[in-house]
Amino acid sequence: MSTHETTTRLLPTADGARVRAVLRELVRPQRGTAVLGLIALVGAAAVSLLVAPLLGQIVDVVAQQRGADAVTGPVLGLVGAALGQGVLAVLGIALVAQVGETMLARLRERFVSRALGLRLERLEDAGAGDLTSRITEDVTVVAEAVREAMPEFARAALLVVLTFVGLAALDWRFLVGALLAVPIQAWTARWYLSRSGPIYADQRIAYGTQQQQLLDTAAGLSTVRALRLGDEHSGRIRERAENVVRLSLRVIRLQTRFFGRLNGAEFVGVAGVLVAGFWLVGSGTATIGTASAAALYFINLFTPINILLFQLDAAQSALAGLRRLVGVADLPPEPVPDTPERPDGSGIGVRGLSHSYVADHPALRDIDLDVEPGTRVALVGASGAGKTTLAKVVAGLHRPSSGRVEIGGAGLDEQGPEVIRETVALVTQEVHVFSGTLAEDLRLAAPDADDARLHAALDAVGAGEWARGLPDGLETVVGDGAHELTVVQAQQLALARLVLADRPVVILDEATAEAGSSGARTLETAAEAALDGRTSLVVAHRLTQAAAADRIVVLDGGGIVEQGTHDELVAAGGAYARLWSAWSGLRTPAPGV
Template identity: 35%
Template sequence: MSQTSVTGTSGEERDDFSRAESRQIRSRSLRLLGSLLEPLRARLVVGIVVIIVSTAAQVAGPALIAFGIDRGLPSLMKNDWMPLALAGAAYLATGVIGAALVAWFTVLSARISQAVLLDLRRRVFLQTQRLSLEFHESYTSGRIISRQTSDLDSIRELLDSGINNLVQGALYMVFVGLALLLVDPLSAAVLLVSLVPLAILTRWFQLRSQRVFRQTRTASANVIVKFVETMTGIRAVKAFRTETRNEGDFGELVEDYRQVNARVIRLFGIYNPGLVLIGNVTVAVVLLVGGLRVFEGQLAVGALLAVVLYTRRFFDPMEDMAMFYNSYQSAAAALEKISGVLEEQPSVPDPAAPIDLWTSKGHVRFSDVEFAYAGDRVILPTFDLDIPAGQTVALVGSTGAGKSTLAKLVSRFYDPSTGEVSLDGIDLRSLHPKDLRRAIVMVTQEAYLFSGTVADNIAIGKPDASFDEITAAARAVGAHEFIEGLPNGYETDVNKRGGRVSAGQRQLISFARAFLADPAVLILDEATASLDIPSERLVQNALQTLLADRTAIIIAHRLSTVAIADRVLVMEHGRIVEDGTPADLIAGTGRFAALHASWRESLA
């Protein structure tokens, strides 16, 4: 009994937590929407006024027809054509005014929606750039692309047409109801009764569709993630011949997406015919009751025509509003996901009161540093290290020893869990971001090149660099000759990810980029690991120039790269187990001496 009670309580707690979380997510989405609409208040007010006047003009039509029939025709039989002429002129005027204002509202709402989308796209892009490396290592690129593409498209569809349908439809129904009440209260009462089954049907649709529409967003995102990851890793796909397996996995995801959409269609297959049935029954009842009253002389013929038209028109927007609910559910789910990304806080925040460091010497110090990735084991336990300015340090050790983690801490991709990493005596957490990025640069093994020219890629190190500075940087690291040999020299488009140049050439371009940036501290994270021997020798020559007169931290498995270091640190399990010059460590009997001996034997 006690166990059952505990289980029940935990289930209730989970339900309460789920409801609280849902409220928090909705609140977050509403805050985002409010912040997007805040700068557009004036346009929104104008749009509301325009659509109200437009709807009133459109709704006036049946009442004017009733006036023309009940007042104009009897007056015309008495040779008084004025009432009928006034009714006709008024009907024409309201039609023209309504059409003009609808056109104005359509343009106005489109401008509002585009302004919102522009703001939102910019926010998502800036936020994903601002977030720390930890976020990008845990949040797949496919999911980020889904936020910027399919999710924003859902919001665009809602803003472009859904909101218009909702506002116009809701106002139209309200105005039609009021007009019906003024023309014939009894017919308005019949319409009011019809709202009961209409509300029940709509509520049924809402409860079932809300869950299904969220599933469509998830299924859509899964398809995009799988596609992006497959295309990003296409070389591995080709190398391991995983096309057939990927085809099966992707087919399952597409089938899930199809099934979810089929459930959506089935819901509309019940809801839309239900709306038509309720509308037709209501019109039939109004016509029957009104016809009997006309026969008894209680209602004019023109008034009967007006109430039938109003009743029919009352249900016209319902299908569009149902489609709005479709768009709304997709957009609401998308907005929740986007708002979640926008409310993510960087795990490496900018300092509240940054300290400027205009000129850096490059003195790096680790003081009582301990580091663990979120929810993971400790990688660096109580770590101390002092790297004097201008010293070249090589980090050596087995995979997982903590070398790359140390480099990420120096680059401030992560902050230490405890302790301090400082540059020239200033804690990196207090250093101004622009000074940090100018003082410390990392060159990775990937040597990523962006779409654009070779010159554009080198200039990333210094965006305002002149062409002479770019070519000087390329000459300094030995890249000038091969760049000049490209089809258009420095103006050659390197294509996606640098596909037009070899791995060694890409690395030389990345070195030129780093040389142009002229950092005080340069980190090379296995920058020669993917190169063949000729390419490595080419890069080694460039390294001599690149590392001169600056602090350097080299992470390398190849001991040929270590030879140019002033100091070697051998790391194991996050600790430094050997520290000395390459010559001293080679002459010893420790780990580095054994590694060096094995390397020499492999060259023999």
């Protein structure tokens, strides 16, 4: 699969100019801290430059056969330089890391804010793997660069610059000898960067596509097994894994050639300094100690130069991840009306609604539907009939291809996302238990709710007994790695949040489907309590839910084929009657519930 084919559906990636602009914007509030960190690192680098001349003095003392007292001063100077360099380096690295961590935190917040504001079809088009790889792997790579690469890079760069200054101060000819290595190093760095950048970008994309395939296979494992698609999915996973391995091997081969060329540059540079020292000492222009100091200066450059060039590797990988993060963080927010309309009531009106995920393949077609305030409407039909699509369009998660959805007489586009969230609540079968205490999980829906209100919501959905029986009650930590809730308990928790949110319009999309037979009645009772008094659309997984609704809407092929009460539809002997007959196990349609 070509890179073009894998990137056509992905979320955007920012270019270098935009990344630099965002970095300037993020560092602006931290300028004072950044300047202090830079000053500390400059001080540490400057103090470290005293080591080579002090060692040169010791060499001259030995060469001139002076007394032991002459060594005391240089030795004390070395101790002072070591202490000063250590303190300043720690301070500088800490300040630079603080700046980087703050910038990363703000970028991550922008990323999450934009990601949460994306329309569902945009995320579905890109695939969950692309988004999750950005917020996990890309953030990890950038965070490692911020914590390690950035401070080390800044310190190494200052050491290199100031060491060249120190060489020039000893004698400009030492500097000329050292600079012989620079053209080789510059050419090597340019050669490496021109090749590594595209590879790292492809590597980040490959990680995303691999993760997407793993998510698709894991999420649909039962379907894969039922349709005997295991070999096909294994082949896709293997293909994407092989692509990741192939790119990783390209990186390793490139790095091996990179460091080999750097070793050659070091040889040229040290040879140049030694030749200059030999000539200057022979001509009496410099002492042995000065030549030794110059050689030590250049040898000490090996580490910072290698750090600089080695961190180019981390920088390239981090830049690739940063471009992907900024690409999402820079996405324009969904359009919001200047003066959002407020719904007048909770009635739902659907007019001429059509929606397509893929061009020329409508999932919904010409839907007209009215739901009176306070009534419950059940959506039933075979898999693929359009039930979930209709529910998500009414909830504002999908923008319809054509037609209009109104709540309380106001169109969803005129209301805007904030007003819709204040009016409509959606609960699906995919329930998430957030890590934290049970009370914190519940207060996501009502931050100001006291314990009494939380218990009342749990009681309303039949969860009060087991919640009070938890080891620490509402303060029991739930979620991954803590107290695990059963499927039924997790769904009751979601319905309790629904009660706390107190939205006038509620949509349940097969919210009791995961419970299995044993917990079905418990969740159906909980759902009835949560829906009491609210306008609701229920995508019915079990026809007992439909039978209890005020009205049933039967969909087939994306259109409404029947609607009415349970008794009316059973008596009509149409599509719903056949579904009810199959569900109830009767040979002929049942006359009632």
